[in-house]
Amino acid sequence: MNKQIRFTLNGKNVSREVPTHRLLLDLLRDEIGMTGTKEGCGTGDCGACTVFLNGKPVNSCLVLSGELEGADIVTIEGLKIGPELHPIQKTFLQDGGAQCGYCTPGMLMMSKALLDENQNPTEEDIRFALSGNLCRCTGYAKIVQAVQDAAAMIRSKNVQ
Amino acid sequence: MSELTVVGKPVQRVDAAEKLTGEAVYGYDLVLPNMLHGKTLFSPKAHAKIKSIHTEKAKKLPGVVAVVTGEDAPWTHGESVKDKPFLAQVKVRFIGEPVAAVAAEDEDTAQAAVKLIEVEYEDLPVYTDPEEACKPGAVEIHEDFGKYRKAEFIVQGAMPNVAEHFKLRTGNVEQGFKESDLVLEERYFVPIIQHAAMEPHSAHAQFDKESGRLTIWVANDAPFRALHEITEALGMPKEKIRFINPLQGGGFGSKGGLKVEPIAVALAFHTNGRPVRVKFNREETFISTLTRHEAVVYSKTGVKKDGMLVAREMTIYWGAGAYAEKSPTVCIRGSLPAPGPYRIPHVKVDGYAVYTNKPVAGSYRGYGIPQGAWAGEQQMDEIAKRLGIDPVAIRMRNIFVEGDISYWGEQLHAVGLKETLLKATEAIEWGKKPTISKPGVKIGKGFACIQKPTRSPTTSAAGVVVNAKGEVTVLAGTVEIGQGCNTILSQVAAEELKVPMDKVRMHPLDTDVIPFDASTTSSRSTYHMGNAVRRASIHAREQIMEAASPMLEAGVKDLDYADGKVFLKDQPQQALPIGEVVRRKLGINGEVRGDGSYTYEIGKDLDVETGHSDHASAFYMYATQAAEVAVDEDSGRVRVLRMSAAHDVGKAINPLNCAAQIEGGVVMGIGSALHEEMVVDNTGKVRNPSFLDYHLATSLDIPELIPIIVECPEPQGPYGAKGLGEPGLAPTPAAIGNAVADALGVRIYDLPLKPENVYWAMQKSKKKPAA
Numbered sequence: 017m018n019k020q021i022r023f024t025l026n027g028k029n030v031s032r033e034v035p036t037h038r039l040l041l042d043l044l045r046d047e048i049g050m051t052g053t054k055e056g057c058g059t060g061d062c063g064a065c066t067v068f069l070n071g072k073p074v075n076s077c078l079v080l081s082g083e084l085e086g087a088d089i090v091t092i093e094g095l096k097i098g099p100e101l102h103p104i105q106k107t108f109l110q111d112g113g114a115q116c117g118y119c120t121p122g123m124l125m126m127s128k129a130l131l132d133e134n135q136n137p138t139e140e141d142i143r144f145a146l147s148g149n150l151c152r153c154t155g156y157a158k159i160v161q162a163v164q165d166a167a168a169m170i171r172s173k174n175v176q
Numbered sequence: 177m178s179e180l181t182v183v184g185k186p187v188q189r190v191d192a193a194e195k196l197t198g199e200a201v202y203g204y205d206l207v208l209p210n211m212l213h214g215k216t217l218f219s220p221k222a223h224a225k226i227k228s229i230h231t232e233k234a235k236k237l238p239g240v241v242a243v244v245t246g247e248d249a250p251w252t253h254g255e256s257v258k259d260k261p262f263l264a265q266v267k268v269r270f271i272g273e274p275v276a277a278v279a280a281e282d283e284d285t286a287q288a289a290v291k292l293i294e295v296e297y298e299d300l301p302v303y304t305d306p307e308e309a310c311k312p313g314a315v316e317i318h319e320d321f322g323k324y325r326k327a328e329f330i331v332q333g334a335m336p337n338v339a340e341h342f343k344l345r346t347g348n349v350e351q352g353f354k355e356s357d358l359v360l361e362e363r364y365f366v367p368i369i370q371h372a373a374m375e376p377h378s379a380h381a382q383f384d385k386e387s388g389r390l391t392i393w394v395a396n397d398a399p400f401r402a403l404h405e406i407t408e409a410l411g412m413p414k415e416k417i418r419f420i421n422p423l424q425g426g427g428f429g430s431k432g433g434l435k436v437e438p439i440a441v442a443l444a445f446h447t448n449g450r451p452v453r454v455k456f457n458r459e460e461t462f463i464s465t466l467t468r469h470e471a472v473v474y475s476k477t478g479v480k481k482d483g484m485l486v487a488r489e490m491t492i493y494w495g496a497g498a499y500a501e502k503s504p505t506v507c508i509r510g511s512l513p514a515p516g517p518y519r520i521p522h523v524k525v526d527g528y529a530v531y532t533n534k535p536v537a538g539s540y541r542g543y544g545i546p547q548g549a550w551a552g553e554q555q556m557d558e559i560a561k562r563l564g565i566d567p568v569a570i571r572m573r574n575i576f577v578e579g580d581i582s583y584w585g586e587q588l589h590a591v592g593l594k595e596t597l598l599k600a601t602e603a604i605e606w607g608k609k610p611t612i613s614k615p616g617v618k619i620g621k622g623f624a625c626i627q628k629p630t631r632s633p634t635t636s637a638a639g640v641v642v643n644a645k646g647e648v649t650v651l652a653g654t655v656e657i658g659q660g661c662n663t664i665l666s667q668v669a670a671e672e673l674k675v676p677m678d679k680v681r682m683h684p685l686d687t688d689v690i691p692f693d694a695s696t697t698s699s700r701s702t703y704h705m706g707n708a709v710r711r712a713s714i715h716a717r718e719q720i721m722e723a724a725s726p727m728l729e730a731g732v733k734d735l736d737y738a739d740g741k742v743f744l745k746d747q748p749q750q751a752l753p754i755g756e757v758v759r760r761k762l763g764i765n766g767e768v769r770g771d772g773s774y775t776y777e778i779g780k781d782l783d784v785e786t787g788h789s790d791h792a793s794a795f796y797m798y799a800t801q802a803a804e805v806a807v808d809e810d811s812g813r814v815r816v817l818r819m820s821a822a823h824d825v826g827k828a829i830n831p832l833n834c835a836a837q838i839e840g841g842v843v844m845g846i847g848s849a850l851h852e853e854m855v856v857d858n859t860g861k862v863r864n865p866s867f868l869d870y871h872l873a874t875s876l877d878i879p880e881l882i883p884i885i886v887e888c889p890e891p892q893g894p895y896g897a898k899g900l901g902e903p904g905l906a907p908t909p910a911a912i913g914n915a916v917a918d919a920l921g922v923r924i925y926d927l928p929l930k931p932e933n934v935y936w937a938m939q940k941s942k943k944k945p946a947a
Contacts, residue, residue: 045205046283049207050198051198051201051202051205051207052197052198052199053198054202054204054205054374054375054425055204055376056374056375056376056458056867057457057458057866057867058457058458059458059866059867059868061866061867061868062374062458062867064374091198092197092198093197093198095197095198096197101196101197105196105197108192108196109188109189109192109193109196110188112188112189112192112832112833112836114189114192114195114196115189115426115658115659115660115836115840116373116374116375116424116425116426116657116658117191117192117195117196117200117423117425117658118202118373118374118375118425118426118658119374120195120196121198124196142875143875143876143878144875144876146874146875147874147875147876148874149875150374150867150872150874151374151875152371152372152373152374152426152428152840152844152872153374153426153658153840154836154839154840154843155839155840155841155842155843155844155873155878155881156843156873156874156875156878157839157843157878157881158836158839159875160875
């Protein structure tokens, strides 16, 4: 069944007729053509497809398009702040948080979700927050480091 | 010019920025104009004859453009044995084997059509145990094995279902065991695991009838080998086939060879020139692409009282799965060094790559080294324990050092093993009692050493282009699979041309324009392609200096080169930037191109009867990893507390990237040590084809990681570099196994060290009366 739905995507209004059973992940990748959000498993087990839905991180492979009326969606393509990289993107670059990069969009979105709530996370907090995001390349150490450094960067900006 | 400016520095990755913004386009992301969507019908049977296939209903479904079966694709492929059909022919040999495929206007339609294909099967005996499959009287899974086209080095062996029999014979092991004071014999087991690269597999193909050209877009880490295999299978001229590599989201050995490509190609011949995309989802990737060999390893070792090794005999059954893929070479290059990096006078190894009715096994980061090490390195510790010798001391007495003649007859050079052993064990405070003490928790330490050869002889070629703006483009066939090659190769070009890193760009990979490279495998890229890019850069630089000679009114020998400029040796202010030289010589659109290639030419095939070669590998990688673990006595749960990993890389071209490779490898190794296992039941069905049930290491499973770089330069390598990608996980399970045995006083012979395995091993030992 198709349905006309309206939502905001990275701050822009979108109105589309879509099958209600279409996964948000597939809506983004196949219908809208934004492939920054990655499919790693399609069953909610790897976190590669993490996006923000109404301010909360979700696996977009577990959200049906029919649920999206009036929703606010932010994807990896909307993570930059204007032309500038978000602190978490800067520190992933600097610390080597990305290798093959396929899990990276999901990692970044989940890291941002943590940092939005807690700007002074412990290493344990970070490991727990990212435990649903699988990475096969990095061994996680440099990702955890990048989140710590991003937190410090955000804290120092807030002080200024 | 001798001082290094970029090489050896912890340069940031050149490919990271686009990966952080979602702009990077991976194979799985790629959308082509007017593209069709392909779906695959997989065999539900592990071993069966195909009695009939009916595709009429599927073909009639609106939106379906093509339905193909083995009849439409009468071709076979395989790296060293041409045994694998594009789509099943006559019979199926594993659950997950592609049987038919559909191309349709959208994926839903394609999937619906797949369900309408009717196949009738007649069951055949199913073999899921490699030891059973090669027993006399076993039914041949490949009854036509003798007729297959195959590489010259293949030795079939006398038993059923053996695709390769590797033999190593040095000295006389029987005599050696007689001369030994202690002989230990044990059976070890390593289960099937999967690469689980985060990007699932996919391929796109398009056939243009008019030009007769076939184009394949795929994240394949050996595009020139894939090109060769497709060319050979189809009998088409090489120039009619083109591979284009979108970005690759990990591989670890799973994305070389042909996986989804044959299905996409089979469909592309029936879509009237429209491109078709075939994506495997995660479950399909689990069951149908590639696994790491399960291995049964029998190891028998004889030693003198002082710990000196006398003899080692190993028999290894490598579970190849249903098709040979890279099993013959995994069997050869995994069995050869399995006895370990030690001086042993008497050695006998028999490696058998055995067909079963399980998913296909092939190359996996480490290429057979982890399986041998799991057995050999645990047995070393067991020997040390029986003799009352410290495990470090027993290895120090036996390990390879510079100039040793190995048991395969090669004199070894650039051996940094001893330093890795000392540094790795020191990093976990070997010999010191653990600081943590908790009731119900046992703490232990352990380590393991490995040696790893690389595929030899092989070739890499590269081009380096300098334009009139002084910008540098590197054309290299090494695939960026996450390992960081684009950064390393850019550093090499930047170093030789003395330009900043941001002036260097890697050309996208396209077999129409990129020079030949053997493969992005075997930790060969930094060494082989590094040498090729270095030579090509020097070639470009030489041309620029020659061109600058008349401009600066001086002979080439009076010129020097630094900071991207050519200048007079005695008047450095008389300088021309390289871009300016190119512009003056060739105009604003001019380009100077340097070419270079590197082949490790003296590599020799191993002798078929003895396994000997005086140059078996271009270089050897040595490593020691050491673990401290905590074992919960109630549950059997093992936690790794800290893990050091000392790797001899020859020369770290990028220390940041070396650490990243080591950390990633170790964590993959921890996964394989503690929980990874593809469970295949006795009908051949994979019971856990999802990330929910197949447990990869998560951020919560990670110990303190201590990567240690050891630099024992390899004279032939660029700046002394060897390779690093593969060995990262090779000693990890054995190191953890030794630490668990140290903690519990009980040895566990089967991986993974999951709680129930550890728990039952503890219970079993408690029942034993005290000795």
